[in-house]
Amino acid sequence: MPSIARVPSEPAPGEADALRSRARGALLGLAVGDALGAPAENMKPSEIRARWGRITGYVAERPSGTDDTEYAIFSGLLLARHGSALTPAHVEAAWHAWIADRAEGQFRGAGFSERGTLENLRRGLAAPISAQHRHAWSDGLAMRAAPFGVFAAGRPAEAARLVAIDGSVSHEGEGIYGGQAVAAGVAAAMAGAPATAVVASALAVVPDDSWTARSLRRAVVVAHRGERAVRSAVVIGGYPWTDLAPEAVALAFGAYAAADGDFKEAVLTAVNMGRDADTTAAVAGALAGASQGESAIPQEWAAAIGPARGSCLPSMAGHHVLEVADLLTPEDDRPHRAGRATAAPGGAVR
Template structure:
């Protein structure tokens, strides 16, 4: 599998998880099962009234991260922020509360550190939402030859909107896994080394040990919960399709759990493993395809 297959797998995989999970956001698992059985098609709908294949802020902000790094790889934060603000000005359908606080604060302070601090204060000191986790995976690709720089940018892009250490820890675990996959390592090895390096408190240990029960997972918007759900879906399935379907049918913050799972699974299994019927239903297909071409160029 070459690098193009992996970056396409990452970006399209993230968008597929987002679009598949978007209509299920805020639903309980039992309500999903009662209404749909198992969701494995692009159904659209949900509280955002999405069209089948339409993505949310997860994909939009991820593409902002990609564009910002491509514009200024050495010092990407201001460039990423520029694209965040352009997206914000477009009046998107959905934007997380913590992210909204940060973008509004940036308009006042014109400084991303102060914006992140203001959002943290506005959240009552609980800014470990999954809004930075959902968008961080491309950082691992662009800095795949410099691990320390990769981690520094991973942390910095989180601090723009989510400065809580638990959220930053989740981003580091996520991107360590992606980085290891880009080095050709196996998924389980990548998860194992990520947890050894960053999971000091053992919040994710039962995921790699496969001792966590499905009923113990909480598909909330808390970054730790989101990553735990994604790790469960990744470690207990054998292909991209099953991983993403498992992730989104948990309900809760289904679009982000799907996006995080889809990005990692996309790198692991590659673009060729993504269900073509899903890929060509994506409303963002042409934009993501063109961006992948630009990355490879």
């Protein structure tokens, strides 16, 4: 790997406007990437080419975020309420109040890791036992990790600490590492770190010998050779499920590195690699949006993102990612705060 630039320290007072632009870029970028990638989810590049050629924009008639966006809103609202004081008990209570104890939307809890978590919670199991299911290694935490990097701008280790608390209810092992890599990367990007330092920040918070770290290193080493090389370096051929956190996170960082942080190129690279394309593009979009700010997102893409529809989580209906971004960024030149009360879906979570 090339030499790694130092990650800038957390933003100083007086930088609130720039920080808010990066925050809005990160979470709007997540939602845009999610919506762009959703039609290509679980597809091979050859299947994408056969159907659309190269995807260069929305291919759905009514593009919108999927469970990736709605779970990111969920975690962002929870983090806005509790901030650095977040505990597993807070997370578990929110899963019950906002998801498990309510009627589910048409996605019925979303992916395998969420499904397993909800079943365990409804059986009365508490964290971390609630995370003991067959898909605890999925990218379900990585897809909702960006808000932690937004909150802990310039503090990758703190972002990694907080997202692991969130993930303790639903994930273990590589599933946690994937979320930590994303949260730390976004935190570094929020402080203006170059792409090499964003990658280094992600690697610094996960075990060096983990599957996540190995896949991430392989992806960024070949990123200069393009998306085919990135995909070949990390995809588990023949495995039927595409939600492996080490694979999805590596594809997302590989797309981001290949684009050197450019938003449009990073997201489209992720989309056209297929696999879990909504999640990989959402993560790449969060990283690049944090790097470049809200203005880097093409207006026609941004305009399609409205409030969440609640298709997966009815309690998230009506909340917009930009609302969450603003809740997680400073006011009156105060870079960080322990927590901030916000209107919780269906009432307060304590």
